[in-house]
Amino acid sequence: xxxxxxxxxxxxxxxxxxxxxxxxxxxxxxxxxxxGAFQRQLAAAQTIADxxxxxxxxIGPSGLMEFIRFDIGAVLRAERGGKGPGILRLVVGNPLIMxxxxxxxxxxxxxxPLTILIDERPDGVHLSYDSMASYLGPYGSEEAMxxxxxxxxxxxxxxxxxxx
Numbered sequence: 532x533x534x535x536x537x538x539x540x541x542x543x544x545x546x547x548x549x550x551x552x553x554x555x556x557x558x559x560x561x562x563x564x565x566x567g568a569f570q571r572q573l574a575a576a577q578t579i580a581d582x583x584x585x586x587x588x589x590i591g592p593s594g595l596m597e598f599i600r601f602d603i604g605a606v607l608r609a610e611r612g613g614k615g616p617g618i619l620r621l622v623v624g625n626p627l628i629m630x631x632x633x634x635x636x637x638x639x640x641x642x643x644p645l646t647i648l649i650d651e652r653p654d655g656v657h658l659s660y661d662s663m664a665s666y667l668g669p670y671g672s673e674e675a676m677x678x679x680x681x682x683x684x685x686x687x688x689x690x691x692x693x694x695x
Contacts, residue, residue, distance in 0.1 A: 535638075540665040542687055545655040546694035550617035553656045554649060556693040561623055562596035564589040569596075573626075586626050593689045595623045598644050604651075616651035623647060628682055632663070635672040639679075642666040645686065658690040 546553050572585040590596045604618035624644030632639040648659040663679035 535669050537666055537669055540662040541659055542662060542683070542690070543657055543659040544690050544694045545657055547655050548695045550649070550651050550656050553658065553693050553695075554617070554619060556695075557621065557647070557649070557689070558597075560591050560593040560595075560689055560692070561621070562589045562591035564596060566598065583627060590625055594628075594685060595625050595689070598622045598624065617656075618650040619648075621647045621649070628678060631678045632667065632675045632682075634674075636667055636670040636675040638670060639663075639667055639675060645682075647686070647690065656694075658694055660686050660690060 548556075569585070569589055573582060576582040576585055586596075599622045601620040601622075602618075603620060604616055607618065608615040622644050623646075629640070629643040632643065642663060645660065645663060648657070650657050650659075660683075663682050664676055667675045667679045
């Protein structure tokens with residue numbers, strides 16, 4: 532069994548804006564397709580052009596779409612009688628970007644789609660993202676790294692814009 536050590540770099544930005552406003556800004560930039568319909572459309576696609584059309588209709592202005600979300604804050608608030616911080620994990624990506632990465636680094640599928648974490652703390656709302664380039668670096672593919680660096684820049688711009 533082979534083992535590869537992966538060191539992860541986390542990008543974080545802190546916003547003074549309210550949690551719901553930060554989340555709303557992200558939601559406006561990230562496509563939010565109905566996933567059952569999206570999966571059926573992908574399954575029915577016969578060509579890469581068909582796939583591209585399905586994906587393009589699902590992504591938002593950021594070039595990303597939401598696959599699923601986990602409202603971890605809701606669980607904490609339930610435990611605390613309705614009080615507690617907002618903590619939301621968005622699993623987002625773009626299947627066409629993922630395709631480019633996994634062509635040269637199949638293990639890249641372990642890291643995509645990616646996570647954006649939005650959480651309230653005493654010093655503000657933190658928006659965090661683990662760099663795809665740091666995940667893929669150990670695999671030594673310059674093509675995958677080019678795609679990962681482009682994705683990292685896209686996500687960083689998105690988080691900075693949401694932070695305000």
